Amino acid sequence: MVNMAAAASTHLFLLLGLAASAWASAPYVPPTVSQLMDRFGLPRALLPETARRYLLHDDGTFELFLDDGCVVDAGGYRVGYDIKLSGTVSPGAVTGLKGVRVRVLFAWVPITGVEVAGGEVTVHIGPIMKSFPAVGFKSSPRCIASSAAGSEVAAAADV
Template identity: 30%
Template structure:
C-alpha cells in the first residue's frame, strides 16, 4: 500500500471529527461559573452544584446541567431551575434562555433574557423585566434554601426571636 493510501483514511477521520465537534471550553479548562465570568456575568445567576456544561464558543449556544430540578426563594421571589438550562451567551447578554422560571404572584414565568449594563442585571420574562444590582449575584444560591442555609439545609428560624 502506498503512503498516500494509508494517510488518506486518517485525514478523512480527522476532517470529519473537526467539522462535527463544536469548539467549546473543555470542562477541565473552565468551570461553568468561570465561563460565566468570561462573558461578564456573576456566578450567582446559577445555583451551586452545576454538574457540567457545553458551550459552542463560535455561536454562544450553551447547555448547563444540574443534577435535578432546583427551587429556592430569595426575598419575595421563588425561582425554579430545570435540570437542563439552555441559551445563547455573549458578553453582557444571555438570550433564548430556557429552563429558568420565576414565580410572579400566582404565575410561573420563564426568564428569557439576562442583560448586564454596568453594575445592573436586567432579567426579562417577555412581558416585563426587573433590574437588580450585580452585587446581589456574587454568590451562588443553594438549591432548596437559597441563601438561607446551614450545611445545605434551610435554617430553622429561632422561635424565641420570632416572638
C-alpha cells in the same frame, strides 16, 4: 569537537520535541461553570451551586446541566431551574433562555434572558424587564432541600 556540538544540538531538538508532544497530548481541562460565567461577565449568582456541566458551541449557544431540578429563594423571589438550561451567551448577556422560571403570584413565568451592564442585572420575563443592583448577585443560591422543591420544579416545567 564538531561532532559533540552536533550531538548536543540533536539531543536538544529531541528533548524539545518530546516536551512539545507531551504538552500537545496533555488533557484539555475546560473552564468550570463559574469560570465561564466570569469569562462572559455574568454574576455567578445567576445559577445555583448544582450547575456543574455544560456544552458551549462556537456560535454561543449552550446547554447547561444541573445535578437535579432546583428551586431557590433569591431576593424575595422563588426561582425554578430545570435539570437542563439552554440559550445563547455573549459578553454580559444571555438570550433565548429556556429552563428558568420565576414565581409571580400563583404562576410560574419563564425568564427568557439576562443582561449585565452599568452595575445592574436586568432580567427579561417575557416582554417585561426588571433590573436589580449587581451587588445582590454575589454568591450562588442554594437549592431548597425538601421534597416540595422537586414537585414545585415539576409544576414549573408544565407551564
